[in-house]
Amino acid sequence: MSSISNDFTDYFGTWALIAGASEGLGEAFAREIAKKGINIILVARRKDLLEKLRSEISRDYQVETKAIQLDLASADMLDRIKAETENLEIGLVVYNAASSPIGLFFHFNLEQQFKVIDINVKGPMIFTHHFGKLMKNRGKGGIILLSSLAGLQGDPYHAHYSATRGYTMNLAEALWYELKKYGVHVMTCAAGATKTPNYVSSKPKRSGLINPRPMDPNKVAKGSLKSLRRNKPYHYPGFSNKFNAFILRHLLSRKAAIKFLGNIASKMYGEDKNHVNK
Numbered sequence: 001m002s003s004i005s006n007d008f009t010d011y012f013g014t015w016a017l018i019a020g021a022s023e024g025l026g027e028a029f030a031r032e033i034a035k036k037g038i039n040i041i042l043v044a045r046r047k048d049l050l051e052k053l054r055s056e057i058s059r060d061y062q063v064e065t066k067a068i069q070l071d072l073a074s075a076d077m078l079d080r081i082k083a084e085t086e087n088l089e090i091g092l093v094v095y096n097a098a099s100s101p102i103g104l105f106f107h108f109n110l111e112q113q114f115k116v117i118d119i120n121v122k123g124p125m126i127f128t129h130h131f132g133k134l135m136k137n138r139g140k141g142g143i144i145l146l147s148s149l150a151g152l153q154g155d156p157y158h159a160h161y162s163a164t165r166g167y168t169m170n171l172a173e174a175l176w177y178e179l180k181k182y183g184v185h186v187m188t189c190a191a192g193a194t195k196t197p198n199y200v201s202s203k204p205k206r207s208g209l210i211n212p213r214p215m216d217p218n219k220v221a222k223g224s225l226k227s228l229r230r231n232k233p234y235h236y237p238g239f240s241n242k243f244n245a246f247i248l249r250h251l252l253s254r255k256a257a258i259k260f261l262g263n264i265a266s267k268m269y270g271e272d273k274n275h276v277n278k
Ligand SMILES: NC(=O)c1ccc[n+]([C@@H]2O[C@H](COP(=O)([O-])OP(=O)(O)OC[C@H]3O[C@@H](n4cnc5c(N)ncnc54)[C@H](OP(=O)(O)O)[C@@H]3O)[C@@H](O)[C@H]2O)c1
Pocket: 019, 020, 021, 022, 023, 024, 025, 026, 027, 043, 044, 045, 046, 047, 049, 070, 071, 072, 073, 095, 096, 097, 098, 099, 100, 119, 146, 147, 148, 149, 165, 190, 191, 192, 193, 194, 195, 196, 197, 198, 199, 278
């Protein structure tokens, strides 16, 4: 273990909660955090996957674990979370879950768009408000809100999703500043293509010049935790995402960046694509 791993519990306590943790990046965060000796609470909808992962983490890393089967879009979500965690001191929260419809904005009805707001906007806001306040009062803690390079500017064919990724990015960055004097680290992880079941199921096509090679979720999680420990406000995982973020933010005008991403997305997914993860 590195010296950073050893002092992780000093910064973030003994319990972590990962929202959207049954597979993909959420699973990777849960495993990487458990490796640091922190007890794990997994939240997601699919009970079988949650239970399997919960018992594997207990066995592999000898930490305490708890699984909460919950739809993060449900109206009583916060009441359930409060009831399930009231006796535990949660010092680290990763909000990973997202709904990411791909396709033209009008391919999706309002009900679908509201669900995206529930999972991608209301969820991280509620978790940050509830757990962030407790952390501030305790004088320590850490929060990671997952975002995306798509949140750096409008991302055609992911219009609503990219708007919500801008929300989590800005929320985390602003709270990084507000909460750092209270010992609470808040960070956004602006991921690029990552090999999660959700990404794979969207079946992206090769797009010519730009062919994002999806990153290993474990590397994304590991790098994010390192940056959180160093109290960075944002993390772009891996070299190619850092490079792409540099191009999007500093080399292209905002208008050129939007067109650039629109051209890539139309090649990767086709204009008529209409995909939404479960
Ligand atoms: N994968 C990429 O290429 C990529 C790129 C850029 C950014 N990101 C960001 O990384 C994060 C995760 O990526 P991903 O979309 O590929 O997903 P993922 O890591 O494969 O997993 C999504 C997780 O969220 C859970 N989840 C989804 N909706 C939920 C709900 N309503 N209630 C409770 N749990 C829910 C899923 O479990 P259940 O289905 O069991 O509920 C699953 O465990 C997102 O915030 C996304 O914006 C990903």
